[in-house]
Amino acid sequence: MKPTGSIIGKIDISIKNKFSLNTFPIILGGHDHPIGSLIYNLQNSIFDSWGTAETFILHTEKPLLKEAVRELGFSVGCIKNFYYLIAGIHFSGEILKWLKDNMKWKLIIEEYTPTNVLFFPFLLGKDSRKYKENIKAIFYGIDLNTHIKDLIKAVWEGVFMKVDIY
Numbered sequence: 001m002k003p004t005g006s007i008i009g010k011i012d013i014s015i016k017n018k019f020s021l022n023t024f025p026i027i028l029g030g031h032d033h034p035i036g037s038l039i040y041n042l043q044n045s046i047f048d049s050w051g052t053a054e055t056f057i058l059h060t061e062k063p064l065l066k067e068a069v070r071e072l073g074f075s076v077g078c079i080k081n082f083y084y085l086i087a088g089i090h091f092s093g094e095i096l097k098w099l100k101d102n103m104k105w106k107l108i109i110e111e112y113t114p115t116n117v118l119f120f121p122f123l124l125g126k127d128s129r130k131y132k133e134n135i136k137a138i139f140y141g142i143d144l145n146t147h148i149k150d151l152i153k154a155v156w157e158g159v160f161m162k163v164d165i166y
Contacts, residue, residue, distance in 0.1 A: 003078040004030035033057060034077055034084050054159060055088035091124050092159045098123065105152055115150045117141045119158030 002008060009026040016023060033055040037047040047057040063076050063083040074087045089095075099105045118140040139151060 002028055003080050004028055004035065005080065030079060031077065031086075033088075034079055034086060037084065038079065050092055050159075053088055054092040055086050058085045059083070060085060089121050089159055092121065095121050095123055095155070095159055099155060105148070107152060107155065113153075115153045115157065117146060117150050117154040119151070119154040121155075121159050 006028045007025045008028050011021060011024055011026065015021065033047075033049040033053075034057055036049050037057045037059070040047055045058075049055050049057065060083045063078065064074075064085050065076060069076065069085070072087075074085055077084050077086065096107055100107060120135070120138045120140065122135050123137045139154060142151075
């Protein structure tokens with residue numbers, strides 16, 4: 001494993017000649033969420049970065065290359081002189097678009113008090129090596145007192161306010 005920014009080669013001579021290019025190094029790039037976390041010291045905290053996907057990132061001094069970490073769907077990477085652990089909710093930005101477009105929900109929370117309804121945001125499914133089946137999206141904890149505002153809050157809690165539950 002090499003850190004982001006490492007020189008990992010140089011342009012192939014045949015490509016250089018074919019396109020009349022100058023010689024230049026090939027430099028290892030990086031994933032947008034971990035690169036965005038560089039401005040923070042995440043030794044004792046977690047960075048929550050979201051857009052199309054939401055990720056949770058923790059910086060570590062040593063790589064967490066353990067089978068249990070991989071089985072839970074976490075990834076490990078390396079930037080400069082530290083490692084990172086990353087987990088996330090794929091498709092989080094699109095979940096809100098789907099609810100707005102397909103369900104016609106207005107995803108505005110006027111006041112926030114936690115709800116007891118849980119939203120598991122796996123609309124695309126979640127492959128897990130730990131579990132045999134492909135986990136799907138669900139609402140859990142709905143009863144006769146549940147209102148649409150509780151479901152909307154559950155989406156916000158499930159996508160933007162809690163760490164992935166596997």
